[in-house]
Amino acid sequence: MCHDMNFVKPDSNSAIGVFDSGIGGLTVVRALMERLPFESIIYFGDTARVPYGVKSVDTISKFAGEITEFLLRQQVKLLIVACNTMAAVAREVIVGLSPVPVLDVIDAGASSAVEATRARYVGVIGTPATINSNAYARAIHRHDAGIRIFSQACPLFVPLVEEGWLDHPVTRLTAREYLRPVTTHQIDTLVLGCTHYPLLKPLLQKVVGKDIHLVDSAEAMAERTAAVLTEMDLWNRSASPPDYRFFVSDVPLRFQGIGERFLGRSLPKVQVVKW
Amino acid sequence: MCHDMNFVKPDSNSAIGVFDSGIGGLTVVRALMERLPFESIIYFGDTARVPYGVKSVDTISKFAGEITEFLLRQQVKLLIVACNTMAAVAREVIVGLSPVPVLDVIDAGASSAVEATRARYVGVIGTPATINSNAYARAIHRHDAGIRIFSQACPLFVPLVEEGWLDHPVTRLTAREYLRPVTTHQIDTLVLGCTHYPLLKPLLQKVVGKDIHLVDSAEAMAERTAAVLTEMDLWNRSASPPDYRFFVSDVPLRFQGIGERFLGRSLPKVQVVKW
Structure with a gap:
């Protein structure tokens, strides 16, 4: 601010x-x-x-x-x-x-993730530019430098949302592929670091399982x-x-x-x- | 020209x-x-x-x-x-x-399709703007008004190509979904109406089968x-x-x-x- x-x-x-x-x-x-x-x-x-x-x-x-x-x-x-x-x-x-x-939205999402995580292992997904900028990691570390962050660019999620394939086999397969490297770590919180992603929240919750808390950056x-x-x-x-x-x-x-x-x-x- | x-x-x-x-x-x-x-x-x-x-x-x-x-x-x-x-x-x-x-490219692809088709049933795929413009249909009909054209917008193909998923299960599943309505008609020629699509040619050929001739608009x-x-x-x-x-x-x-x-x-x- x-x-x-x-x-x-x-x-x-x-x-x-x-x-x-x-x-x-x-x-x-x-x-x-x-x-x-x-x-x-x-x-x-x-x-x-x-x-x-x-x-x-x-x-x-x-x-x-x-x-x-x-x-x-x-x-x-x-x-x-x-x-x-x-x-x-x-x-x-x-x-x-x-x-x-x-x-x-980055500051808001980062604060929410810091509040939510118990394990202090947080995943972040977003567009290539957002992920490459490392902005979520910096924002989270301003609150708590001890949190470990695992991030993944998901360039296909925006076009999939715009196609309206919110609960489609193609989107599930894509989500599994993108999220596998992130979820192999013991994250308990995943930041949806793109304003398109709230529409994928139900599908992403199924893919990562109910034990991972999803941070919806719009909320x-x-x-x-x-x-x-x-x-x-x-x-x-x-x-x-x-x-x-x-x-x-x-x-x-x-x-x-x-x-x-x-x-x-x-x-x-x-x-x-x-x- | x-x-x-x-x-x-x-x-x-x-x-x-x-x-x-x-x-x-x-x-x-x-x-x-x-x-x-x-x-x-x-x-x-x-x-x-x-x-x-x-x-x-x-x-x-x-x-x-x-x-x-x-x-x-x-x-x-x-x-x-x-x-x-x-x-x-x-x-x-x-x-x-x-x-x-x-x-x-539209004129070039249309001419190629007219030369290639025997059945005079031609499929056209492209971005939403290209397909909605009906430009391929008009260009094909300038040569031969009797050709029947079946077109389909494929908005996810460009991001899939840019992600490099040229031979990936997600791309195959997406291609099957997009091409099903086109291939149910008896087309013998399919125009790849987007400059990104030549990179998908091997995958698309497998999805539509070898009897359908693909028109690569770059060539x-x-x-x-x-x-x-x-x-x-x-x-x-x-x-x-x-x-x-x-x-x-x-x-x-x-x-x-x-x-x-x-x-x-x-x-x-x-x-x-x-x-």
Whole structure:
């Protein structure tokens, strides 16, 4: 969280800004809607340039800065980086631009994992960029340097989720292959380090067995946001119902169907931002 | 092919320009190197914005125009659209900008399929954008309106190829699922309508059986290019060895390994273009 001496308290009735490289961050919006039903939310998904997980650090940082500036122009009171890839490689750029607090899914997921593990053996799965960045390991070790971490990139999980094969033999076979190296260690906690993965949670739980606790970073993010709203006295106190606004940089094929699967409800009017 | 009365014959010693949304088009470069060993080639892969297959027509057209202008500034004698998605939805934009002939993989693959089929039942597989555009069906019907076409989007094939699972149980299971609806019809020819798919050719041949002829659009493209160079008297006559130049808009993770798998040889120095 960015929180220094020059910090000016934002308007608590403003919306929370949430952004992602695409529509995966809608799983975070869904968790926020459920946990914080009186808060307004503005979402930005960079659907014209998704996926970020395979791009270079320079490119990801440039894109993250552009989105941050867009959301700040909407007067948000809090910025949530719902994209693991951006949180992993561009957090400093975002914090450097933002006068409002910045929360991110990696920090939220890492804190949850530290609380959950008894064995202090934690697995982390995510896109290649997230895993190669080692950001979860660093975030977990900031809390407890004694935790052993076993990580695994799972590049096929995002396309499998977008194909809707959430409980499909291909996905089970892929999950078994990816998770075998992680589960041979005695982990008791597995961090789902990508916003697409909450949709695979039932299947992944079956593959790893019920004794391994899965950390859903969307739920972890909603808990962390609630804590920060309390800590900073930023809860929305207005009597009007919350406002939800969705911006994307492109409306791709299959957008509505995939978006609604992620959000868990019908997706209201989506505005397209071109730059 | 763009070829009108105002056409000015390009310099036959210039390079052939090849472009794709990413690195899939390197399968076309490989086929060109083998079929046209004396021709210089300039390749552009838009790796910062890949994949195009899930983006809107407007966005794809804008990106295609930018790449066309970049390659024309390199004085190419011929433009090859090695991206099925761009050929499907942005061909007119590219042709409109180009004073040199424009060839594309869809036209090349369609011609090959028309020559190959006896049953006049043809299957086409590709990305969702390519299949939804119906571009292969239109291109095939320009040659022979009596051919029946059965098409199927295969969104997981690109990530499977990039994961390197070219002969993997997950890929076999996925291929069986995708191809079942197509092969229940009595097709004798299947067009691999995506530049990533040549790497899956051995596996796909096993899945569909040896009686179905697979049209590899990279090979078809090289044949078509040879025919056009002859027809327009554009073969390179210089005595110097051919020059190969590779431009990308980003150097993503795993780029070198995947690129070399596609090109079938070591990938020389790659230049990054930022815009």
